[in-house]
Amino acid sequence: MDDAELEKIRKARLEQLKAQGGAGKASGGGIPGGGEQAQRQQQEAEARQAMLNQILQPEAADRLGRIRLVKEQRATEVENRLLMLAQSGQLRQKVTEEQLKELLNAVAETKEEEKIVVSRRKGWADDDDDDLFDL
Structure with a gap:
């Protein structure tokens, strides 16, 4: 296109x-200003x-769309960075798929991975407590 x-x-x-907005106001339904x-x-x-x-070149836009299906937050971060680069005049030509991959890797490296820490409470059958019952 x-x-x-x-x-x-x-x-x-x-x-x-506009037509839908006018019909909604005439019927009195919905939230005012919504x-x-x-x-x-x-x-x-x-x-x-x-x-x-x-x-974006079409291939890069397609890739970004596929990423959005899997990780919407990551796609939004990449889009924000691309728009910031474009607005600051740092982009001289359309972004290729390879450049998009590099940008994705850069975003992935700066993003801290979430860690899940499991702390277990000692139960009644722990080996460490066996010495308390020695007579």
Whole structure:
């Protein structure tokens, strides 16, 4: 899809949301202002996706989408880093799949792994307590 097609889709979706928002207000249902907030979040998500489409090659975007299916938090972190790099002017060209892999490895290395520590209470049958019953 090119930018013109995406813009047409966005406009159609925006009109659809406006129509739904107007119908909800006329019927008196829903939370006041809730439709505006949902619409704003939708617009922000669309703007974010449009920026990502501009800075990612299709293969890299597909990989990021697959990562989102498995680890949504990691995909969000990578997206945030990509957007930050783009806004600061550090990206000179579209990000390739290989560059995305490098960025994923960098995010994975900086992320601390969670550790699970199991502490067990001593039970009545522990060997350490056997010497207490010697007569």
